[in-house]
Amino acid sequence: MVASQQQPGLHTNLSDTQLLKLNQMLVFVSQNNEFYREKLNNISFPIHSTKDLQELPFTTKAELVEDQKNFAPHGKNHTFTKSEYVRYHQTSGTTGRPLKVMDTKESWSWWEDCWLEVFRSSGVTKEDTVYLAFSFGPFIGFWGAFEAAKKLGALVITGGSQTSKERLNSLIDNDATVLLGTPSYALHLGEVAKQNNIDLRETGVKKIITAGEPGGSVPSIRNQIETIWGATLFDHVGMTEMGAYGYSCSEHNGLHINESEFIAEVVNPDTLKSVEIGERGELVLTNLGRYGYPLIRYRTGDIVIHSSESCPCGNTYKLLPKGIIGRKDDMVVIRGINIYPSSIEAIVREFSAITEYRIIYYTKGGMDQIKLQIETNVDISSIVATHLRDRVGLRIDVEVVETNILPRFDMKARRVLDKRDAF
Incomplete structure (x- = not known):
């Protein structure tokens, strides 16, 4: 079904391997994929270096959504019937209309292999029992992890539609050694465990792999989760439309890009030019093995630091220090200060007495404002406010609310309430 996807063979140099896979992908999709045949109709292939990739047009989510709107239901970027x-x-x-993505048998196997890299970097083996605290709906979540754990040979237990208490009982009763979930849900399970007099440090869970939110690479969030569980946390990052492209390592100093299957660029989101080493920019990715749903120079919307530093763990793949700093679409400007919700969470999670929080944007006197709501049984609102002012550079009102009044989340948390349009 797919044009021959040759193995790199003697091409042991990473750039050579990437160029080989990239040209195979480009030649194939320019001939067989309607979406990219139109986008790449003025480009001659093969290209001669990975740097030449910069001459190709970007792909955006808005384009993909518009394509599916015009050519419902699945759009023209699905290469096959x-x-x-x-x-x-x-x-x-x-952030808008859901994007529908399908995978062929080959592309889904590629997803699994990308997740196997996540497991290898986390030290997960066939001797482990992997518990997935995930509802298994149409959201990609940990579906790839489920398949990869099976391929690895580990015992896999799914949480499905269980309650949080039922999930805790299941992972304890079945001696789970690895937990997969969002950072928010790992913390919430800690809250439920405390309510039920369960000490998570006495369970068999020794590793936690998080995804769906940037918290797994934020030291304060990682430390809080590791303290609650008595386990080591590893982070992972991926996208429904792109694939499972990054993971943390034993050094816990950021995220490695799986460069054997993805080419990464970091650009200024305004000028679309490459940023200098050490600067922040938007992550742009090209997947190299997903012929059924290819993406070339895809603007992810994730803000990262462009770095050339090597990692002490020995993995030579590109390292993103601090992982995903935030989402381009999530940034707001309040009184001249750029605010990322993830930056506020990093401070909030330094206080273990805070069980849940919410950020509220609102307008007062014609000016945009921000306040923070927290659930806590300790009088720390003024201390939190001081930390926010010193670190964010902005005075943020901190309001203590009743316990259990704020929502909890199994999957991606939505802790930002934007009320600015209400005034």
Whole structure:
């Protein structure tokens, strides 16, 4: 079904391997994929270096959504006929119309292999029992992890539609050694465990792999989760439309890009030019093995630091220090200060007495304002406010609310309430 995807063979140099895979992908999709045949119709292939990739047009989520709107239901970026696809997923739709993505048998196997790299970097083996605290709906979540754990040979236990208490009982009763979930849900399970007099440090869970939110690479969040569980936390990052492209390592100093399957660029989101080493920019990715749903120079919207530093763990793949700093779409400007919700969470999670929080944007006197609501049984609102002012550079009102009044989340948390349009 797919044009021959040759193994790199003697091409042991990473750039050579990437160039080989990239040209195979480009030649194939320019001939067989309607979406990219139109976008790449003026480009001659093969290209001669990975740097030449910068001459190709970007791909945006807005384009993909518009394509599916105009050519419903699945758009023209699905290379093959529907009968060739075996998996269906869709984005959460938190920032607009959900994007529908299907995978062929080959592309889904590629997903699994990308997740195997996550497991290897986390030290997960076939001797482990992997518990997935995930509802298994159409959101991609940990579906790839589920399949990869099976391929690895580990025992896999799914949480499905269980309650949080039932999930805790299941992972304890079945001696789970690895927990997969969002950072928010790992913390919430800690809250539920405390309410039920369960000491998570006495369970068999020794490793936690998080995804769906940037918290796993934020030291304060990672430390809080590790303290609650008595386990080591590893982070992972991926996207429904892109694939499982990054993971943390034993050094816990950021995220490695799986460069054997993805090419990464970091650009200024305004000028779209490459940023200098050490600067922040938007992560742009090209997947190299997903022929059923290719993406070339995809603007992820994730803000990262462009770095050339090597990692002491020995992994030579590109390292993103601090992981995903925030989402380009999530940034707001309050009284001249750029605010990322993830930056506020990093401070909030330094206080273990805070069980949940919410950020509220609102307008007062014609000016945009921000306040923080927290659930806590300790009088720390003024201390938190001081930390926020010193670190963020902005005075943020901190309001203590009743216990259990704020929402909890199994999957991606939505802790930002924007009320600015209400005034």
